Every structure is written in structure tokens, then in C-alpha cells.
Amino acid sequence: MKIEGVIWLRDIVDKLARKHHVETYEVEEALENDPKIRFVEKGERQDYGKK
Numbered sequence: 001m002k003i004e005g006v007i008w009l010r011d012i013v014d015k016l017a018r019k020h021h022v023e024t025y026e027v028e029e030a031l032e033n034d035p036k037i038r039f040v041e042k043g044e045r046q047d048y049g050k051k
Helices: 010-020 024-032
Strands: 037-041 044-047
Touching: 010 024
Parallel strands: none
Antiparallel strands: 037 044
16 A cells, blocks of 8 residues: 555644654654554554564
8 A cells, every 4th residue: 555645633743752752754754664564453463574
């Protein structure tokens, strides 16, 4: 799936900075790198390539 853009909600941007210490440009860079994430079940995920 190709992501064309991200709509940033202020509450989400604040939470990323406060809780995860991540800026929006870092999220956008990660999404541009074609991450391989498969959602198995709600609340669970498998990150392929991570050990």
C-alpha cells in the first residue's frame, strides 16, 4: 500500500512527542521506508525484520 500523506491531529502529535519522544518527520521517514508490518489481531502485531 502506498501512503500518499498523513493528516496530523494535534492530540496525536502531542502524544508522539510526550510519550514516545518522536517527531512527525521521523514517523514520515519510517513510513517512506516501506515497513513490513502485518496486523494479526486487534492489539497485536508482527514486525518482520525485527529480532
